[in-house]
Amino acid sequence: MKAIAGSFGPSTRVWRWSAGLAVALAWPRPAATPAGQDEETAAVSAKAAASALRWLVAAQNTDGSFGDNPRTPGDVSNTSVAILALLANGSTVDRGPHWRALRRAVEWLLRHTARDPGGYDTGTLIQRKLGQNIDLYMAAVAYAQLLGTQIDAATEKVLHERLTRMVAHIASLQKPNGEWESSYETSLTTISAWLALRQAHDAGVAIHHASPELVVRYLEESCLDPGTGVFRDQKWGKQMRFVTQAGALRVLYAHGRDQRAVVQKATRVLLDMRFDQDVGGRAGGEEFLGALFATHAMRQAADATFAAWYRKIVAALARCQNADGSWLGHHCITGRVFCTACAYIALQTPHELMTMACK
Helix, strand or coil, X not given: CCECCCCCCCCEEEEEXXXXXXXXXXXXXXXXXXXXXXXXXXXXXXXXXXXXXXXXXXXXXXXXCCCCCXXXXXXXXXXXXXXXXXHHCCCCCCCCCCHHHHHHHHHHHHHHCCCCXXXXXXXXXXXXXXXXXXXXXXXXXXXXXXXXXXXXXXXXXXXXXXXXXXXXXXXXXXXXXXXXCCCCCHHHHHHHHHHHHHHHHHCCCCCCCXXXXXXXXXXXXXXXXXXXXXXXXXXXXXXXXXXXXXXXHHHHHHCCCCCCHHHXXXXXHHHCCCCCCCCCCCCCHHHHHHHHHHHHHHCCCCHHHHHHHHHHHHHHHHHHCCCCCCCXXXXXXXXXXXXXXXXXXXXXXXXXXXXXXXX
16 A cells, blocks of 8 residues: 555535535645644644643554553444544655554554444444444544545555445435434534535535535424524524534534624634533543534634634644543543544644534
8 A cells, every 4th residue: 555645736625415415626726825823723733732732742653553542442433533644744655754653543444444334343432422323424524534535546546435335325224304313412413414415525525425414404493492502402402502503513614604703603603602601611532533623613704813723723632642642531422532633733723734624
């Protein structure tokens, strides 16, 4: 397996799903000076990210996989999110500061996702919180991002063929109201499934039998309180929750809904939130995933809005980072690999080293 580092040039693609929706998508533009990178924020972010990356690379198992914590059995969900973190560092499978670690993780993932889509993991901590198919969603996002690195032709063909099968299965799981499977965190599960399809599409895989419009409609009509700008999940008794707000805005910004007055109101709500507010200041893996979603959403906002959010999330993440560079979940998803990888990807957002952060 040999990868060739590549870049994305300007082009336009049309996202056509079975509901007949066509969304024009611009390929990522070359990044200007990253927004949100005032000198103090940049220094804090760089220090936290460097420490996190050292810890994450050291947490890799000898077989290339990642588990919940160092020296725990590897699984597809943790390995996939760790791959995304290594890609966010700018590495590919044959170049970059951590190409060896990334290559070993990718080889493990390819071995463990060779069969029909779904059921790669069984009864993991992440599945108990984000649904039994979260391994499939995370693997699909990793596959899509790897295709973006212009990996060698033989491996690219394997990735594309498997990803095509993955997204067909993911699409078949969408409910008539736009949601995906019910889970402990139904909104995050739905956003993760949506992200898998979105990234697969942008990697050139056709999506059939699922509708992004249904996801948007579900969020705007079933979850969004237009009077307050708060997204409320029925599963949680319509409470105001950071993870719900972050995930919803990730979708709506990606679909160009950000100029709507109610979405701007929802953005102001997010800017006033703490990422760890949902469980009394105790962040779990769900909150770290929410921080990732929120930061990627705000990257698509005006520079001043992103700068305000990025300063806030960098400071919050730096305050709760462990001395060894990791982050620990204090409830629900407690594994340090998942929490650390999500936090690291959020910190790396301004550098735009992966397409996932750009659209």
